[in-house]
Amino acid sequence: MDIDLSVTLWGIKFKNPVWVASGTFGYGLEALEIYDVSELGAVVLKGLSLKPREGNEPPRIVETYCGMLNAIGLQNPGVEKFLKEIYPYLEKIDTHFIANVFDESEEGYEEVVKALEEVKKIVAYEINVSCPNVKKGGMIFGHDERLLANLIERIKKVTNKPVIVKLSPNVGDIKRFARICVEAGADGISLINTILAMKINIDKMKPELSIKTGGLSGPAILPIAVRMVYQAYEELGREVPIIGIGGISTDKDALEHILAGASAVQVGTANFYDPLSPLKILEGVKNFLNKKGFATFTDIVGKAHGV
Amino acid sequence: MFELTAEVVSNRSVSGITWEIVLRAKEIAQTVKPGQFVMVETRLENEYDPLNRRPFAVADTEGELISIYYDVVGRGTKRLTSFHRGDTLRILGPLGDGVFPIYPDKRAIVIAGGIGSSGVSLLVKRMAELKVETVVLYGARNKEFLSMREWYEDISRQGVEVVFYTDDGSFGRRGFPVKDLDEFVEPSAVIYACGPKPLLKYLKKYSEERNIETYLSLDRRMACGWGVCLGCVVKTGNGFKRVCKEGPVFLAKELIDF
Numbered sequence: 001m002d003i004d005l006s007v008t009l010w011g012i013k014f015k016n017p018v019w020v021a022s023g024t025f026g027y028g029l030e031a032l033e034i035y036d037v038s039e040l041g042a043v044v045l046k047g048l049s050l051k052p053r054e055g056n057e058p059p060r061i062v063e064t065y066c067g068m069l070n071a072i073g074l075q076n077p078g079v080e081k082f083l084k085e086i087y088p089y090l091e092k093i094d095t096h097f098i099a100n101v102f103d104e105s106e107e108g109y110e111e112v113v114k115a116l117e118e119v120k121k122i123v124a125y126e127i128n129v130s131c132p133n134v135k136k137g138g139m140i141f142g143h144d145e146r147l148l149a150n151l152i153e154r155i156k157k158v159t160n161k162p163v164i165v166k167l168s169p170n171v172g173d174i175k176r177f178a179r180i181c182v183e184a185g186a187d188g189i190s191l192i193n194t195i196l197a198m199k200i201n202i203d204k205m206k207p208e209l210s211i212k213t214g215g216l217s218g219p220a221i222l223p224i225a226v227r228m229v230y231q232a233y234e235e236l237g238r239e240v241p242i243i244g245i246g247g248i249s250t251d252k253d254a255l256e257h258i259l260a261g262a263s264a265v266q267v268g269t270a271n272f273y274d275p276l277s278p279l280k281i282l283e284g285v286k287n288f289l290n291k292k293g294f295a296t297f298t299d300i301v302g303k304a305h306g307v
Numbered sequence: 308m309f310e311l312t313a314e315v316v317s318n319r320s321v322s323g324i325t326w327e328i329v330l331r332a333k334e335i336a337q338t339v340k341p342g343q344f345v346m347v348e349t350r351l352e353n354e355y356d357p358l359n360r361r362p363f364a365v366a367d368t369e370g371e372l373i374s375i376y377y378d379v380v381g382r383g384t385k386r387l388t389s390f391h392r393g394d395t396l397r398i399l400g401p402l403g404d405g406v407f408p409i410y411p412d413k414r415a416i417v418i419a420g421g422i423g424s425s426g427v428s429l430l431v432k433r434m435a436e437l438k439v440e441t442v443v444l445y446g447a448r449n450k451e452f453l454s455m456r457e458w459y460e461d462i463s464r465q466g467v468e469v470v471f472y473t474d475d476g477s478f479g480r481r482g483f484p485v486k487d488l489d490e491f492v493e494p495s496a497v498i499y500a501c502g503p504k505p506l507l508k509y510l511k512k513y514s515e516e517r518n519i520e521t522y523l524s525l526d527r528r529m530a531c532g533w534g535v536c537l538g539c540v541v542k543t544g545n546g547f548k549r550v551c552k553e554g555p556v557f558l559a560k561e562l563i564d565f
């Protein structure tokens with residue numbers, strides 16, 4: 001059977017539902033030395049802010065059981081330098097790009113979005129309100145209902161592209177935050193970002209990371225991510241697309257997200273320990289559909305809800 | 308950069324805590340430059356612990372084979388010892404744009420501390436092939452920890468001068484491999500080094516005081532090894548740079564804090 005893996009969201013046709021997550025794939029250029037990036041459904045770019053950001057002091061990463069902590073601190077060249085020095089290379093890659101946007105203030109978010117508005121290959125924005133590794137901005141928006149709604153409303157006013165809000169798992173009631181996003185005008189939500197965590201070096205008797213805490217990612221967080229995607233789908237159904245992120249290493253993991261309600265998935269940390277994993281996942285999802293007798297990928301989105 | 312399934316040709320304990328693993332990885336063997344490294348998977352398929360691959364220098368090549376000398380210091384390297392001839396593991400490489408530059412007309416002083424010996428061995432081999440005037444100062448805790456001693460003794464028969472050091476005097480000269488630097492360094496010499504942090508810090512200071520061109524190969528925890536996670540950065544005069552991409556070899560005077 002010829003399986004249709006394409007997925008159309010917000011009127012945009014994506015080749016397939018396997019994307020790569022922000023901060024785990026740079027701006028897509030390094031990977032070109034390993035494989036043909038245009039095979040991916042989309043590339044979510046490393047977070048961009050208005051001004052360049054240095055990021056946090058090292059040590060920024062440490063491994064944990066079946067996972068890792070990072071506290072990169074959104075190091076990035078700033079949107080202007082990105083457009084001048086990096087974007088021209090992306091034009092040659094035949095897939096969609098999604099800009100991950102972060103800043104410390106509402107104005108900052110607006111300015112980044114405005115700067116990217118005319119850029120053709122960037123088809124949507126993922127608004128990062130969930131980074132646990134920066135002092136200002138970021139997670140503050142993701143944890144305060146009023147600030148979050150206000151931010152989304154403001155961004156929606158300055159763009160015609162779809163706005164996906166990337167939610168923090170570090171909240172009590174994910175359904176409530178998902179609902180707030182949609183009410184404020186978000187076109188989609190993606191979840192989850194990393195989980196706030198810590199590892200202590202017992203010899204040095206202090207935390208491993210320079211800013212003490214970091215974000216947990218990798219296989220260890222899969223069940224938490226799947227639960228949150230499932231709950232978000234319970235709340236939103238197919239009102240807006242839900243993008244599943246968190247702990248995806250294999251096709252089986254991706255399928256859990258999809259069955260829980262994800263219309264597309266993003267592969268994150270797995271890019272580090274298995275650079276070819278997105279391609280393997282794609283192949284595996286296709287085989288699964290074939291085996292189960294589904295003709296299109298969208299048939300199985302949210303299927304675990306029994307609807 | 309190649310992502311390969313590499314066959315284990317041999318994996319043996321050398322001495323002290325050091326092992327040598329030889330992998331069949333043709334594309335890497337044929338393209339690797341001195342200073343470059345590979346990311347090696349140390350977990351079994353469908354197991355996710357230890358999660359990330361580990362960075363190791365390519366210590367030597369022969370035909371389609373690459374050789375890695377590794378110290379067993381933690382979970383990943385311990386796991387690596389359990390792979391046998393005929394097993395396969397995934398590796399990515401060669402990695403790192405920052406490699407050791409070779410100057411045929413300048414005297415080369417190569418300093419290796421402990422397992423740092425594997426970070427400079429390919430360089431020394433190239434120097435020998437190109438007949439660059441080279442002195443290697445190779446030091447370790449004691450005789451047992453001079454785990455690449457045989458390798459360096461072999462290369463010393465190809466015109467490279469090798470001086471061994473041990474902290475306790477159990478082999479070669481007693482003391483650190485930098486203690487007699489003045490004896491070997493001349494103003495136009497180039498210093499290359501890989502080893503523990505205090506050794507590299509000493510060399511940065513030493514070379515800056517004397518204005519000697521010096522290249523240091525850094526060791527940082529890495530997650531991806533191919534430039535995307537920004538986890539392994541080091542502070543330079545031009546802001547943070549990725550050890551896995553712009554490094555692992557840096558000009559000593561470029562580094563601010565490491």
Ligand SMILES: Cc1cc2nc3c(=O)[nH]c(=O)nc-3n(C[C@H](O)[C@H](O)[C@H](O)COP(=O)(O)OP(=O)(O)OC[C@H]3O[C@@H](n4cnc5c(N)ncnc54)[C@H](O)[C@@H]3O)c2cc1C
Nearest residue numbers: 361362363364376377378381382383384425526527528555
């Ligand atoms: C470019 C590069 C080349 C390298 N080449 C070699 C080589 O040829 N041979 C070799 O033996 N080692 C080499 N290393 C170091 C090697 O990667 C680490 O020793 C290894 O990752 C440890 O893995 P583990 O799982 O056994 O230890 P873990 O369980 O991860 O850690 C064990 C202990 O070592 C510390 N540690 C872990 N990784 C590092 C690190 N990268 N730097 C400093 N401390 C660390 C941890 O904090 C912990 O205390 C290289 C590193 C880099 C960056």
Ligand SMILES: Cc1cc2nc3c(=O)[nH]c(=O)nc-3n(C[C@H](O)[C@H](O)[C@H](O)COP(=O)(O)O)c2cc1C
Nearest residue numbers: 021022023047070128192193217218246247268269
């Ligand atoms: C090193 C690193 C950097 C990241 N940088 C960003 C970022 O810039 N913006 C963002 O929204 N998420 C960032 N993330 C979060 C990932 O996009 C993803 O949400 C998270 O890692 C969970 O997925 P995973 O378990 O598959 O990695 C980063 C994650 C890691 C590990």
